[in-house]
Amino acid sequence: MNEPRWLDELEMAAWKGFLQAWHRVNRCLDQQLKQDAGLSHPQYEILVHLAAAPGGELRMTELAERLIASKSGLTYQVGQLEKRGLVRRRACPSDVRGVFAVLTDTGRETLREAAPGHVEAVREVLVDVLDREQLAVLAEAFGKVGHRPRPS
Structure with a gap:
């Protein structure tokens, strides 16, 4: 077995800084969205991706890939959105196993109302x-890291 390549001081500082920033930004954005x-x-x-998709719909597998989410995690979240009437599911006519997530008018309106506060929070905790x-x-x-193929 090969000896692990331990992180040097700069690499460790970058890693720790990334983790701290990610947790802080994510926590603040999650709190803002829940509250508002x-x-x-x-x-x-999920709402953002559906709103940007043609017809406001995506196959669940494609949505999971775009979000880099597990299928089970996505199914749960879509189920929660469905209970609120923000998303509905419909069967894929060409594949009996395929399911589409479809943004409803209520979901589009919820996104439209939530977006300004979310952008303001993104600015406050990161951009500005x-x-x-x-x-x-x-x-x-982050573009370079984000566009790497997912490990198998």
């Missing part, structure tokens, strides 16, 4: 904390 719209952060992201150069570095770095 009664949504969790993952539920908000950094200068343009730092934002460019983050965009490039």
